[in-house]
Amino acid sequence: MIIVAGGCSFIHGDELKDWDKVSGSQSTWPALLSSGHQYELVAGGGWSNQSIARNIINRVSQVGDCGVVVQWTFPARYEFRFAYDTGQRTGHWYNIMPWNAEDDDFDPSEFFFDADGDQTQAVIQKTHHENANRKGMNSFARSYFRNIGTEMYWENYVTLKEILYLQMYLKQMSIPYMFTAADNCIMHNHVIEHADDTIAAIYYSIDWSKFFWFPKGQHEGETVAPRGFYQWAVENKYPMYTTHPKEQAHQDAAELIKDTFHAMVTQHN
Numbered sequence: 263m264i265i266v267a268g269g270c271s272f273i274h275g276d277e278l279k280d281w282d283k284v285s286g287s288q289s290t291w292p293a294l295l296s297s298g299h300q301y302e303l304v305a306g307g308g309w310s311n312q313s314i315a316r317n318i319i320n321r322v323s324q325v326g327d328c329g330v331v332v333q334w335t336f337p338a339r340y341e342f343r344f345a346y347d348t349g350q351r352t353g354h355w356y357n358i359m360p361w362n363a364e365d366d367d368f369d370p371s372e373f374f375f376d377a378d379g380d381q382t383q384a385v386i387q388k389t390h391h392e393n394a395n396r397k398g399m400n401s402f403a404r405s406y407f408r409n410i411g412t413e414m415y416w417e418n419y420v421t422l423k424e425i426l427y428l429q430m431y432l433k434q435m436s437i438p439y440m441f442t443a444a445d446n447c448i449m450h451n452h453v454i455e456h457a458d459d460t461i462a463a464i465y466y467s468i469d470w471s472k473f474f475w476f477p478k479g480q481h482e483g484e485t486v487a488p489r490g491f492y493q494w495a496v497e498n499k500y501p502m503y504t505t506h507p508k509e510q511a512h513q514d515a516a517e518l519i520k521d522t523f524h525a526m527v528t529q530h531n
Contacts, residue, residue, distance in 0.1 A: 263527060264300045264325050267292035268318040269333035271307035272444055272491060277503035278512070283386075291491075291515040292331045295523045302328070307386070310339035310357045311421045311448075315428040322437060329526050330432055330439040333491060334425065334448050337417035340406070349393045356394075360412075362403035366395050415461070421448050422464045429469060438529040440522055442474045445490040449473075474522045476515070491515060 267273055267290075275287020286303045287293065293301055304321045306313070311334050322328060339359045348356040361368070369388060394400045403411075410416055425441070425448070432439045443449075449470070457465065475488030479497030489497065494515070495507035502508060 264302055264328040265292065265296040265331060266302045266304055266318060266321055266325065266328050267296070267331045267333075268304045268314045268321075270305060270309045270314070270335035270339075270444065272335075272506060273305040273333050274303065274307055276307050277506045278509055289509050289512055291512045291519060292333075294512065294516040295331075295520060299527075306352075308339065308357050308359060308390075309335060310341045310359075311335055311337065311424040312341040313339075313355070313357050315424040316341070318428060319431055322432075322435070328437060329529075330437055331523070331526075332428070332439065332441050334421070334441065334443040336445055337421040337448060338411065340411060340420065342402075344399070344402075346397070348399060349397050350390075356399055358399060358403040358406065358411075360407060361391070362394055362400050363407040363411075364400075366400065418448075418457075419461060419464070422461065422468065426464055426468050429472070438526045439472065440474060440526045441472050442476075442519070443490040444492045446475070446486065446488055446493060449488075474519055476518065 269292075271277075273286075273290055273292060275281045275290045275293070278287040278289045280289050281287040286305065288301075293303070302321060302325060304314075304317045306317075309317075314332060314334065318330060318332060322330065339357055341355060341357045343354045344356055345354070347353055350356060368391065391400070394403075429439075429441075449465075476491060476494035478487060478489065479485075479494055479499075481497050481499065484497045485493035491511075492507070495502075495511040498511075500507045500511035500514075
């Protein structure tokens, strides 16, 4: 069985010791669980939920018979297809986030400091920001976040649509799948409390039973239930690189998720 794993940098394995810019890491929790299966990584640093859903569908349409694991990311990221090549290996496609809306002289590498002295992520982030300035994505991001992107309704609306969109596609194709998230804000952030009929209709159409949520940690109260992978790792005080949990968090997460994962594999068989 082919396991197709999608997500952002947490699933790509950024900062893990075996991480490679192109091939990612084999030390993430989905990679560990997929031992014995062919593993297809469909993830990237800074990817939005739009990018995750689009790329999963693209890959699934190519590999056919498979099982899908997705860890959804933070909602304040958006993917667009620009009318010109963005200068990235994704071509015309580009994900913007709040950092892109900062002034041109903003240096994101200042926020990437590794206790082990590894400057790889700092260099990558600075290069991305400089490229986005040259190509015009940052000026676009400033306008987008000023007028649209920071509005919580829009964050929730876009993310919930992507979850439902991918879920319906996988069900239609009879592809077994399991979802989780980096953060629980994809189902909270006052989604329902302040929802109109549109948000509510989408929210209640999602099969939330397909989600694995992480249990409370040793420092209960630092995050809220149910917990995403990143929240759970923070609450349990797992060692961190700059912005990503180290290998031990992925190993323990795999142990927590293994029953849900194996149930998905059994469903396929």
